[in-house]
Amino acid sequence: MSARRAPRRLAIRPRATVLATGAAVAALTLSACGAGGTSGGSSDTKFIQGKGGVDTVARGDRKHAPELTGKTLDGDKLDLADYKGKIVVINVWGSWCTPCRAEAPNLVKVAKDTEADGVRFVGINTRDPDPANAIQFEKEFKVDYPSLYDPIGKLMLRFPKGSLNPQAIPTTIVLDREGRIAARALTPLSEESLRKMLKPLIEEK
Template sequence: MSIRHLLRHGVPLLAAALTLSACGGEGSGSTPSGSADSGGLSRISPDERKPLRLSGRTLEDTPLDTAAYRGEVVVVNIWASQCGPCRAEASGLTTVAEETRAKGVRFVGINTRDPSREAARAFEKKYDVPYPSLYDRMGKLVLAFPRGSVNPQAIPSTVFLDRKGRIAARALRPLSEADLRKVITPLAAEKRS
């Protein structure tokens, strides 16, 4: 098979397969230490949590660094505008983000695989998303997560950081408002330090 044939036929097929497997599937991957709820949420005990710092440019092309949120709980949602399950969970994320802000909880999105910022901004406008999203067209931010914390092919995914900036929980599926509160409430109750 020639390189030309592979580039013409193989790359588009691989991209299509990744897109189909990426949206809504849990996929495989190592499970972080801690307890896994039957609903697909994994929690990590405080002594086994790994730090995560994300930085980049938002959909509005402004810099964002999660280190600025140290001392607060941070909910990081990985999404794409063409992902049906991402659209299904968007209003719940928006509602919980607004209601928990006064409790020291910040939400940050990571928009991945959208070829342009315009589609992602249209998604945020449609769902009235009140928090910033990092633009990660090539998935480099997602690949920088500690091994086993997310599956780069599974979107939506959500990672919860404790007040020290460490991964405290994760979900490799869409989340309801109840799911979000179930994880955020005990994290927000943890002592600030």
Template sequence: MSPTRALRRRTFRSTAVLAGIAALASTLAACSSTSHSSSGQSNFVSGTGEITTVSAADRKPAPDLSGKTVDGTQTSLAAYKGKVVVVNVWGSWCAPCRLEAPNLVKVAAADQAKGVQFLGINTRDLAAANARQFEKRFAVPYPSLYDPDGNLLLRFPKGSLNAQSIPATLVIDRQGRIAGRALKALSESELNQLIDPIAAEK
């Protein structure tokens, strides 16, 4: 084999190896950035960061959200008819959920006098014990429906505001309609900005 041909072959092999390494790195990056794994890693379903509100005339009814809670009792969205209900979707495995939990707890306590009720939906926690430990750690005072398979989240009607990320927060008005949504972890200030106008409606 001539020196020129041998050099070309080595160059081709080096280029192929580098291309393969780049493709593998790209695949691993995509896998790690989409959602959490079943092994309980702290990856999460990233939201867009949008906070959306809907005028009263354009709101759609919230679906039936009911079932067993994290602590084994029963509750439902319908149980809070006539109140503004803040529905927070969370998982104990979700780092942004842990970040916003103290803010939710503070605002939930402060907004009781305004006729506002908080209701969680715990999702993708295959062991309810993990969810209970989360609630104990952050002293969560409101119930959370236990939805490990995400079935409750699929009940939101097509075209309505729905939970497209974890965490996500939805605000249901006193008529049982979806009035607002946040696809991000919220600060106390952001929670108040989302909830207060809806709570002030007559």
């Protein structure tokens, strides 16, 4: 009678997971329709975490916003440099994002009310593979300010490390009249909280 052979053990080697590099990886760090963490992780970050998810930067510590140019959802060319001398509200949104839908009427209302104060609104539409969905969103909520079309998040990655950069969808970033990043909200904004965010910058001389 032959001896039984011990069962062979197969050596299972873990398969290497190949991750996409560059912009694609960084883009995936953004939380879809959720709050993010603090910006960049840089030791020289000098923003002040405020209540209600709104962070601000003292006037002397602000960093310049990156160059933001591209095509809008309407197919027009937009360059943020054209808003020099204005306070600019940049709202990162997606048509699929429920909190974005909740805050949209507030943004539209405040945009109209503050235009005479030198405030301009610009959207960055992201994670919408089909721009038709985003265009329908704008029609539904009567959004009459332009939005750059950024389906894979390249524009968001241009914000400097250590600044108040976008880390969630929605994110709202406010630039002062010198084009510097002054405030950020990683949460959907009420009309009241948006007005509070803008008031100190409107009063700056």
